[in-house]
Amino acid sequence: xxxxxxxxxxxxxxxxxxxxxxxxxxxxxxxxxxxxxxxxxxxxxxxxxxxxxxxxxxxxxxxxxxxxxxxxxxxxxxxxxxxxxxxxxxxxxxxxxxxxxxxxxxxxxxxxxxxxxxxxxxxxxxxxxxxxxxxxxxxxxxxxxxx
Amino acid sequence: xxxxxxxxxxxxxxxxxxxxxxxxxxxxxxxxxxxxxxxxxxxxxxxxxxxxxxxxxxxxxxxxxxxxxxxxxxxxxxxxxxxxxxxxxxxxxxxxxxxxxxxxxxxxxxxxxxxxxxxxxxxxxxxxxxxxxxxxxxxxxxxxxxxxxxxxxxxxxxxxxxxxxxxxxxxxxxxxxxxxxxxxxxxxxxxxxxxxxxxxxxxxxxxxxxxxxxxxxxxxxxxxxxxxxxxxxxxxxxxxxxxxxxxxxxxxxxxxxxxxxxxxxxxxxxxxxxxxxxxxxxxxxxxxxxxxxxxxxxxxxxxxxxxxxxxxxxxxxxxxxxxxxxxxxxxxxxxxxxxxxxxxxxxxxxxxxxxxxxxxxxxxxxxxxxxxxxxxxxxxxxxxxxxxxxxxxxxxxxxxxxxxxxxxxxxxxxxxxxxxxxxxxxxxxxxxxxxxxxxxxxxxxxxxxxxxxxxxxxxxxxxxxxxxxxxxxxxxxxxxxxxxxxxxxxxxxxxxxxxxxxxxxxxxxxxxxxxxxxxxxxxxxxx
Numbered sequence: 001x002x003x004x005x006x007x008x009x010x011x012x013x014x015x016x017x018x019x020x021x022x023x024x025x026x027x028x029x030x031x032x033x034x035x036x037x038x039x040x041x042x043x044x045x046x047x048x049x050x051x052x053x054x055x056x057x058x059x060x061x062x063x064x065x066x067x068x069x070x071x072x073x074x075x076x077x078x079x080x081x082x083x084x085x086x087x088x089x090x091x092x093x094x095x096x097x098x099x100x101x102x103x104x105x106x107x108x109x110x111x112x113x114x115x116x117x118x119x120x121x122x123x124x125x126x127x128x129x130x131x132x133x134x135x136x137x138x139x140x141x142x143x144x145x146x147x
Numbered sequence: 148x149x150x151x152x153x154x155x156x157x158x159x160x161x162x163x164x165x166x167x168x169x170x171x172x173x174x175x176x177x178x179x180x181x182x183x184x185x186x187x188x189x190x191x192x193x194x195x196x197x198x199x200x201x202x203x204x205x206x207x208x209x210x211x212x213x214x215x216x217x218x219x220x221x222x223x224x225x226x227x228x229x230x231x232x233x234x235x236x237x238x239x240x241x242x243x244x245x246x247x248x249x250x251x252x253x254x255x256x257x258x259x260x261x262x263x264x265x266x267x268x269x270x271x272x273x274x275x276x277x278x279x280x281x282x283x284x285x286x287x288x289x290x291x292x293x294x295x296x297x298x299x300x301x302x303x304x305x306x307x308x309x310x311x312x313x314x315x316x317x318x319x320x321x322x323x324x325x326x327x328x329x330x331x332x333x334x335x336x337x338x339x340x341x342x343x344x345x346x347x348x349x350x351x352x353x354x355x356x357x358x359x360x361x362x363x364x365x366x367x368x369x370x371x372x373x374x375x376x377x378x379x380x381x382x383x384x385x386x387x388x389x390x391x392x393x394x395x396x397x398x399x400x401x402x403x404x405x406x407x408x409x410x411x412x413x414x415x416x417x418x419x420x421x422x423x424x425x426x427x428x429x430x431x432x433x434x435x436x437x438x439x440x441x442x443x444x445x446x447x448x449x450x451x452x453x454x455x456x457x458x459x460x461x462x463x464x465x466x467x468x469x470x471x472x473x474x475x476x477x478x479x480x481x482x483x484x485x486x487x488x489x490x491x492x493x494x495x496x497x498x499x500x501x502x503x504x505x506x507x508x509x510x511x512x513x514x515x516x517x518x519x520x521x522x523x524x525x526x527x528x529x530x531x532x533x534x535x536x537x538x539x540x541x542x543x544x545x546x547x548x549x550x551x552x553x554x555x556x557x558x559x560x561x562x563x564x565x566x567x568x569x570x571x572x573x574x575x576x577x578x579x580x581x582x583x584x585x586x587x588x589x590x591x592x593x594x595x596x597x598x599x600x601x602x603x604x605x606x607x608x609x610x611x612x613x614x615x616x617x618x619x620x621x622x623x624x625x626x627x628x629x630x631x632x633x634x635x636x637x638x639x640x641x642x643x644x645x646x647x648x649x650x651x652x653x654x655x656x657x658x659x660x661x662x663x664x665x666x667x668x669x670x671x672x673x674x
Contacts, residue, residue: 110602
């Protein structure tokens with residue numbers, strides 16, 4: 001190795017490392033910030049005890065309906081998969097007031113411009129309260145046990 | 148979606164290339180001002196052309212403009228332009244800065260239209276200069292729009308129709324006007340009735356709705372987060388000392404925005420004058436709570452009155468007397484009770500037909516139907532009503548003789564046949580022991596779902612083609628009141644005067660019975 005080569009390496013290697021570290025740092029910060037604003041945010045809906053044994057309870061304020069099937073609780077998004085209007089919980093299931101899409105009480109699309117079922121949301125029970133992850137969408141039901 | 152956005156892009160480019168060719172090439176300095184609106188800085192280039200605020204003219208070398216009208220106590224140089232006039236303040240081109248074609252959410256407002264922005268900064272209260280927008284808000288309360296449409300800040304928690312809290316950010320005045328004037332233009336299955344409003348009233352409403360935006364400037368961020376900046380609620384009860392408490396409730400509950408009560412008429416929904424005589428207390432209380440349980444598909448939203456007020460209202464309706472001193476002729480009875488739905492010429496397209504869950508039976512030219520209906524069924528429908536529909540029972544309102552006269556009149560004047568003129572019905576096949584239920588499912592999807600819908604609600608893809616609309620098969624109260632044989636007869640022989648064809652020959656007798664079973668499952672009579 002000539003002196004010139006050694007000198008070149010001695011300067012370029014640390015420079016590369018510093019540039020890489022800076023880029024990595026920026027990337028990490030963006031990554032973390034994105035995480036903070038991401039959908040992984042849990043919100044409290046209601047107390048488990050206030051839910052009925054069987055049936056659907058709609059919480060339009062939180063854009064979610066909680067489905068109770070005995071011991072199981074599931075969370076269904078109330079946003080119509082067509083254009084995002086809030087669907088109404090009716091006796092036969094769900095009905096979208098904007099363009100008339102109909103969904104069964106399991107969220108299955110029955111008719112209307114909506115082309116897919118209502119989305120399921122992640123749900124968990126903590127200290128007797130039901131929590132949902134508002135903006136994460138699941139395409140298959142997630143049931144959790146009461147209590 | 149992608150195609151639509153491409154089209155919009157292409158349209159805007161085209162507008163840019165063609166529409167503004169005659170626009171003067173401007174090479175001077177771009178005016179760039181920053182104003183503070185509701186705590187956030189807003190940059191604008193509008194004063195490049197609108198130098199003094201008014202409409203601009205090109206003077207060969209530079210732009211000149213008339214001065215802005217006096218808007219004291221506001222100061223245009225402190226408020227900027229886009230806060231009141233909308234438009235794209237940062238755009239460098241006329242087409243873009245005045246709002247792109249499309250939904251018109253940021254289309255520039257001119258002259259009187261600026262009223263549509265007053266209540267973005269000001270709280271909802273009487274405001275000099277915003278009289279039309281305030282009148283729009285009064286109309287919103289008077290016409291009981293709040294019963295269906297939720298608005299941020301309103302005391303009512305309605306969720307029956309689309310939320311209009313941000314509609315001003317999404318639609319332009321023209322789109323709002325179109326949606327109010329003809330709600331069924333888009334989408335065609337909308338349940339919103341067409342309100343009898345004058346052109347000026349519609350315009351006032353659009354000014355008010357245009358002010359319902361995502362982030363109103365008068366609210367603090369905490370109000371917005373809480374979702375409820377409170378608004379004043381104007382009293383819609385007319386100042387009339389002769390109003391009794393129950394009548395006031397009819398106003399307060401928004402009932403008279405649609406229904407008729409004596410002389411007051413909303414021209415949207417049935418007459419309530421004698422409803423307390425026709426329906427019993429349980430029915431009325433149940434109906435106020437869940438209209439669509441008793442009349443599935445009813446356009447009426449659940450009442451927002453509190454429980455005590457509901458009880459008081461029902462008591463008032465029950466006690467309300469209808470003074471029919473002299474004996475009415477059948478003709479007068481028809482015009483009093485029937486023509487609001489069945490129409491004065493008997494074709495079923497009465498004043499409120501479009502807002503009813505079921506099409507009122509047409510009399511005119513519908514002899515095919517009436518030849519096949521027994522006289523006792525007709526008498527029954529008139530006396531006891533038809534459950535699951537808006538047809539009320541008349542046995543406590545009209546005497547037996549009046550009802551007979553009325554039927555005679557309907558046959559004589561509209562149907563055009565004698566009441567005894569009936570066709571011999573072909574006998575029905577007996578119900579088999581084992582039903583091909585699997586096959587019925589496939590047959591339903593193949594033949595019936597097109598009109599009656601996969602969910603059986605009568606809203607299939609072809610449903611809007613026909614009037615009367617296909618029967619809602621999930622109408623539990625209607626189907627609970629009729630026997631299997633009538634459903635079977637409908638399937639095998641079809642229903643005259645409707646689009647329901649005869650399926651005899653297409654489906655076998657057992658299959659028809661299995662379809663009856665399928666209908667019963669839809670209506671919840673069988674598991």
